[in-house]
Amino acid sequence: MTAACSRPFSQVLDRLRSAGLRPTRQRLALARLLFDSCDRHISAEQLHSEAMDNNIRVSLATVYNTLHQFTAAGMLREIVVDAGRSYFDTNTSDHHHFFFERSGHLEDIPGDMVSVTKMPSPPPGTHIRRVDVIVRIAG
Amino acid sequence: MTAACSRPFSQVLDRLRSAGLRPTRQRLALARLLFDSCDRHISAEQLHSEAMDNNIRVSLATVYNTLHQFTAAGMLREIVVDAGRSYFDTNTSDHHHFFFERSGHLEDIPGDMVSVTKMPSPPPGTHIRRVDVIVRIAG
DNA sequence: GTGTTTGCAAAGTGTTTGCAATTTA
DNA sequence: TAAATTGCAAACACTTTGCAAACAC
Numbered sequence: 001m002t003a004a005c006s007r008p009f010s011q012v013l014d015r016l017r018s019a020g021l022r023p024t025r026q027r028l029a030l031a032r033l034l035f036d037s038c039d040r041h042i043s044a045e046q047l048h049s050e051a052m053d054n055n056i057r058v059s060l061a062t063v064y065n066t067l068h069q070f071t072a073a074g075m076l077r078e079i080v081v082d083a084g085r086s087y088f089d090t091n092t093s094d095h096h097h098f099f100f101e102r103s104g105h106l107e108d109i110p111g112d113m114v115s116v117t118k119m120p121s122p123p124p125g126t127h128i129r130r131v132d133v134i135v136r137i138a139g
Numbered sequence: 140m141t142a143a144c145s146r147p148f149s150q151v152l153d154r155l156r157s158a159g160l161r162p163t164r165q166r167l168a169l170a171r172l173l174f175d176s177c178d179r180h181i182s183a184e185q186l187h188s189e190a191m192d193n194n195i196r197v198s199l200a201t202v203y204n205t206l207h208q209f210t211a212a213g214m215l216r217e218i219v220v221d222a223g224r225s226y227f228d229t230n231t232s233d234h235h236h237f238f239f240e241r242s243g244h245l246e247d248i249p250g251d252m253v254s255v256t257k258m259p260s261p262p263p264g265t266h267i268r269r270v271d272v273i274v275r276i277a278g
Numbered sequence: 279g280t281g282t283t284t285g286c287a288a289a290g291t292g293t294t295t296g297c298a299a300t301t302t303a
Numbered sequence: 304t305a306a307a308t309t310g311c312a313a314a315c316a317c318t319t320t321g322c323a324a325a326c327a328c
């Protein structure tokens with residue numbers, strides 16, 4: 001039943017602890033939904049209704065809080081492809097995305113499939129936090 | 140008075156006509172604000188208040204409509220960096236962006252400063268509409 | 279005149295917030 | 304018990320919509 005790339009329960013617990021987050025019922029249940037399968041790109045509303053489907057009582061506000069807390073803890077990465085909706089990616093390693101405009105669906109592109117060269121340097125005192133590449137697919 | 144890279148009035152008119160858009164007072168005034176200087180990254184609210192400052196009477200709804208019509212006509216490009224706010228870029232040539240997270244400010248990166256290699260092909264029947272590279276600057 | 283465009287205010291969307299009640303350590 | 308967390312509903316910011324009045328051709 002456990003998907004090939006699920007994260008062990010203990011690892012999730014450790015991540016929560018080291019982020020100073022108590023392992024509450026809601027956070028554990030959401031973590032299970034998020035990390036029991038691979039490479040999910042999920043919105044808050046989607047995760048909330050998935051929780052409902054699994055009889056996990058959790059409010060939408062808590063889903064938002066939890067997604068942001070997990071993101072701050074490095075367990076998720078936020079992706080913005082489209083004004084007015086955020087997706088959260090369970091794959092936090094270096095990679096990029098196809099965005100299928102027709103369906104709104106996201107798909108990973110491995111980090112080594114893209115190379116960015118000759119980047120101008122950022123102003124002194126600042127640094128590059130991340131480079132997002134979004135390949136927009138139409139049709 | 141005219142900035143170095145402004146677009147001639149006649150070109151704007153032709154673009155509007157070929158998109159089937161009547162050159163109304165509002166559209167012409169907004170076009171002037173947008174294209175009289177170079178490489179602007181502007182939100183609907185910003186353009187609306189700029190119009191107010193210049194005594195151009197135009198409603199926010201019309202600013203939104205106009206920005207979308209200009210985008211459909213290829214005169215603008217929409218950029219999404221951040222859920223809940225769209226920017227419109229007056230530079231429609233091939234290029235990418237620095238996004239300064241602290242200030243919310245955008246800056247162009249010339250297209251030839253970035254190279255994307257070995258891209259996986261999109262599914263049959265679809266095509267790549269655009270590749271967006273956003274370099275997120277923190278600090 | 280005829281069809282397009284506009285402005286307004288209302289509705290819609292996704293997200294955040296304030297605070298009392300609950301839960302955790 | 305003290306501090307963190309939750310749920311709810313209300314507030315929010317941005318965007319879109321519906322429709323009558325104004326406008327372009």
